[in-house]
Amino acid sequence: MNKQLISIRWEHDRLILLDQTILPNEVKYDEYTTAESVWEAIQAMKVRGAPAIGVSAAYGLYLGVKDLPEGDSDAFHEAVAKTSSYLATSRPTAVNLFWALERMERVADENRSLSVSEVKSLLKQEAEAIHKEDEEINRQIGENLLTLLKDGMGLLTHCNAGALATAKYGTATAPMYLAKERGWDFKVYSDETRPRLQGSTLTALELHSAGIDVTVITDNMAAVVMSQGKIDAVIVGCDRVAANGDAANKIGTLGVSILAKHYGIPFYVAAPTPTIDMKTPDGSQIPIEERDASEVTGLYGTKTAPDGVKAYNPAFDVTPHENITAIVTEKGIVYAPFEKNLQELFYGQHT
Numbered sequence: 001m002n003k004q005l006i007s008i009r010w011e012h013d014r015l016i017l018l019d020q021t022i023l024p025n026e027v028k029y030d031e032y033t034t035a036e037s038v039w040e041a042i043q044a045m046k047v048r049g050a051p052a053i054g055v056s057a058a059y060g061l062y063l064g065v066k067d068l069p070e071g072d073s074d075a076f077h078e079a080v081a082k083t084s085s086y087l088a089t090s091r092p093t094a095v096n097l098f099w100a101l102e103r104m105e106r107v108a109d110e111n112r113s114l115s116v117s118e119v120k121s122l123l124k125q126e127a128e129a130i131h132k133e134d135e136e137i138n139r140q141i142g143e144n145l146l147t148l149l150k151d152g153m154g155l156l157t158h159c160n161a162g163a164l165a166t167a168k169y170g171t172a173t174a175p176m177y178l179a180k181e182r183g184w185d186f187k188v189y190s191d192e193t194r195p196r197l198q199g200s201t202l203t204a205l206e207l208h209s210a211g212i213d214v215t216v217i218t219d220n221m222a223a224v225v226m227s228q229g230k231i232d233a234v235i236v237g238c239d240r241v242a243a244n245g246d247a248a249n250k251i252g253t254l255g256v257s258i259l260a261k262h263y264g265i266p267f268y269v270a271a272p273t274p275t276i277d278m279k280t281p282d283g284s285q286i287p288i289e290e291r292d293a294s295e296v297t298g299l300y301g302t303k304t305a306p307d308g309v310k311a312y313n314p315a316f317d318v319t320p321h322e323n324i325t326a327i328v329t330e331k332g333i334v335y336a337p338f339e340k341n342l343q344e345l346f347y348g349q350h351t
């Protein structure tokens with residue numbers, strides 16, 4: 001993959017993020033050295049995509065406490081909890097954010113007997129481990145998805161669950177990169193994904209620069225390409241999968257799932273296990289972020305709706321598990337009944 005498109009780097013105690021809000025026009029990396037600036041980057045979607053948000057928040061937590069004085073251990077642990085709660089307010093839907101922060105807090109809690117400087121170094125190691133593991137998880141998701149696909153297939157994806165949304169490979173895009181390595185040719189259709197256009201600005205950019213055959217369509221073209229027999233499978237990412245298999249993903253995914261069901265096309269959700277939230281029983285309990293109306297009434301600083309008109313901007317929707325053919329994780333492929341099979345995946349048994 002084009003090296004320029006790595007979204008997250010960690011160098012010399014600095015977080016370096018590719019600014020995804022200005023792609024594909026400009027490739028710009030910014031350095032982050034404070035928890036506040038990482039919070040802003042997540043909120044403004046300079047870094048976005050569930051796994052990338054989790055990795056960035058983990059580094060953000062370390063950045064927020066790394067320069068605190070060594071002498072007062074209680075004050076240090078209080079600051080860890082406070083910085084974690086603060087970073088958790090940056091975006092509500094992707095559970096990876098909370099998962100990564102909880103993991104960081106656990107490391108601090110379990111090592112209270114160590115010196116502050118030792119805990120700081122463990123926090124840094126934990127953030128680096130979360131980053132590295134994400135890359136391995138995605139490769140394995142790609143391998144598992146490939147077992148469901150064949151050379152030459154037409155694939156539809158929505159939003160960007162690609163390398164830019166993760167440490168590497170992406171989730172929904174992982175089989176596309178692996179297939180390319182094996183000399184397979186998929187024909188990928190990428191929904192533009194209004195209002196933020198992640199499908200055209202990000203997915204099309206990364207697949208096209210990797211030499212993968214990708215065609216951008218506007219969201220309202222998905223039905224026609226399916227009706228024309230161009231799509232053999234839909235693969236999407238997710239921000240949070242509930243215990244019953246309902247899956248929150250970028251707004252518009254629900255509609256794509258309904259179309260896929262209508263046309264009898266398999267609908268696969270690529271889900272790293274950190275994105276599966278066994279504590280949320282079903283999709284109705286997943287918090288859905290609502291973003292500023294200006295994302296709907298304008299585009300790149302140009303108004304696309306009249307002044308003062310109302311606009312509704314939920315950033316995610318929930319695909320009911322009935323519309324999902326399989327949830328593909330790094331640990332295996334989960335089919336219906338999802339509740340039972342997710343329990344088995346996580347706990348080895350149905351409780």
Ligand SMILES: CSC[C@@H](O)[C@@H](O)C(=O)COP(=O)(O)O
Binds near residue numbers: 050
């Ligand atoms: C591997 S990324 C999975 C999801 O986070 C992705 O599909 C998505 O919905 C991203 O939304 P975004 O609002 O761009 O952060």
